Amino acid sequence: MLAGVLALGSACYAQDIEVEPVVLDPSFEVAPVAFEDVEIQTISLTDSSAQAAAYGDACCNYDVGSCRNCCAGDGLAGGGWFVDGWISQGYTANFDHPANNFNTPMTFNDRADEYQMNQLYLAMGKNVEEESCWSLGGRVDLLYGSDYFFTMARGLETRQDLTRHWNGDGPRAAGEAALYGLAMPQMYGEVYAPIGNGLKVKFGHFYTIIGYESVMAPQNFFYSHAYTMQYGEPFTHTGALASYTAGDHLTLHGGVTNGWDNFDNPNGQLSALMGFQYATDTSSLSYSFINGKEDIDGLNNRFLQSLVYTRKLGSRWTYVFQSDFGLEENGKLDANFESDTAYWYGVNQYLFLKYTDTVDLGLRLEWFRDEDNARVIAVPIEAFSTGGNYYEVSLGANWRPYDFVNVRPELRYDSSNINLLGAQGPYNNFMDKQMWTASFDVIFKF
Template identity: 80%
Template sequence: MPHYPNWRLFLLAGAFSIGRACFAQDVGVEPVVLPPSVEAAPVSYEDVEVQPITLTDEIEPVSWGEPCCNYNVGCCNNGCGSQGGGWFTDAWISQGYTANFDHPADNFNTPMTFNDRADEYQMNQLYLAMGKEVDDQSCCWSLGGRVDLLYGSDYFFTMANGLELHQDGTRKWNGDGPRDSGNAALYGLAMPQLYGEIFAPIGNGLRVKFGHFYTIIGYESVMAPQNFFYSHAYTMQYGEPFTHTGILGSYTAGDNLTLHAGITNGWDNFDNINGQCSGLFGFQYANDVSSLSYSFINGKEDADGLNNRFLQSLVYTRKLGNRWTYVFQSDLGVEENGKLNAAFEPDTAFWYGINQYLFMKYTETIDLGVRLEWFRDEDNARVIAIPIEAFSQGGNYYELTLGANWKPYDFVNVRPELRYDWSNVDLLGAQGPYNDFMDKQMWTASFDVIFKF
């Protein structure tokens, strides 16, 4: 606990009873090391021979490729065949250790999440995914689905209202412990994905998910193997949802463009808690050198269904030569009546930031990376979650992370990292948001090992 005078402890306790920490996230996108593009020699038009046009009496038919039998009921019986899909299982264990240079008394690296325990071992994820992939390579309708189970300390950040949680926030099957002021155990079980999927041979192909699935918003993922770093950015931890429940369609509009559109129960809700739905939309354009994705979610997220929340995320990935990859991410969130101003009147809350990543292929088994982030929680609505202007002033969070991935075998990934955090947030006269609210900065050194089965 922070060492405040008694009146500050009283205010802090009252404020925390008003505010509620929001641990928000995907379809996770692993840092992509794209193959180098092929350089094309410049064309000299003077050297191009002009071909004469010969008129004939016959017009050659134009070939548009093999028909996909797109609206033919007998498609699958006419030899289109199956080229993909099938049953699968995927499993891994991610476990690590984070050393905090301040050694906080409560053993938490607050406000860092996921690897949130200080100076002790964590088994973050014992993860099992199983299901059936849809066959999107043939011209036939295909049905698939997936279920993911996560046991470990990361369960706490992936729970959904109506699934792992009751509507009042109490746990359905996970026990008590030191998390959430003594109301949640260190280790538990979550089911972050449970969905069916249909592939429809319409146009270039339409995939539709229905159920409980990861968000398409942002860059980092809940799933450990899809991230370069052991720790996570503030943007992912506090600024974005993790899961949705609803329906999401993805349409292949060409060789490089994919469009997404869906209707969901909002942020991290299995049940519809307020009778409202949120729209989830986005697109991704990718080629051999770069990719650009944009996504947003819009809807009423409060329990009464009155206040609109909007979040957009832009992610750009670029291959720089044969060894380097650069990633840029920018998020912006806005929530109506998301804070109380100095006169204790409802007002709009904002959060936004920029993440930059740079990765280098050092050897065949070692990759190096750096992440530089600025996240502004302008109204203290996300990180500390006390959006009351009279009690606290929002501010900036910065973090610089240096890390590596060492893969001595295909099924092993060792991820060491060194991280520095700094913030100017003013909270009830506290010294800062780190080390039990006694410091404005935090140094951590950590590593984890992922074994894939």
């Protein structure tokens, strides 16, 4: 498939319980969970210099710049062909021991008190050469594991009615989806044009440029993910995205896509995906947004913006601030059962410390406001659900005893004021308003 592209160039919680979207007038659809990239590059999985870079070092995903376009090693240099991969597997202990064995509304490491093989990941392709001539490249990513369920795209892994194309049945989605399956989160071609300081155009299926955290396990400090990433943002797009180098520090992005996690958009409309990144040796500021109609009938506009700021604090500390804001027209029913706009927004803060050459420490503080309960529990009906605040605090470490191994222990506390039809809270199978988890995973790169 990739060779064909190059030859041509030469010439959610809501997901776990599968809540049916509320039908409004005009109708709307609760989108599946989604994810990102500012110009996705792969990680050289055998380059010791790349692995030695820590959260206080330059050019690491959680340091200066986007978490989606750093940590590239020698395997990506020179525009040659590459094959990279890893396996991420872990265990999450839930202090409540929920009877259904799910840590919902937590996704990705969503299974309680049992082993998970989250990602067996393979990326292959050819990098464009950013020189004074035209260059062609492309990439295909395959993900097998429990994370497949959260990265599926409509029209690719699923049909238009969201039934699965090739993954089987199991305990997810009310018994309709297997614990483990296969997804193809990226499949795109890329062209480099020697226009001005350099123009790159990506066309196909690719990760989003929105947000900070990534689907790809090695590009995150924590094993678990923030609510913002899990429920507030898309994961993938299908379309075209151009990136232009406007100077030594500024990169501009712009394109059109099929919207949030759509390989094939059922309403036939396109969404605008735009952004920029300004990066220096010590700090980075990136802004991105997506705007378009995401419902089946193509009537209701959805808008999301994300701002990410990173700053090095001396030689050992790094601070990251993220703020998202999203809305969808006719995305909820108010107390009178009339259609109204749904909102979600939040703030994430990260602090990383390079403790030793092989150990990094990290803290994540998050407040996520699902004001109308349209994103997490996906019951945007004011008469049935109230509240909307989610808080989480995560303490973690990264231990890299070898260049190809990263061990990520984590302690996490979640709380929420959600009330849903008399349920006691969103945790422990709707029995609690708070949740404690202790987890770890091990990433082996090859």
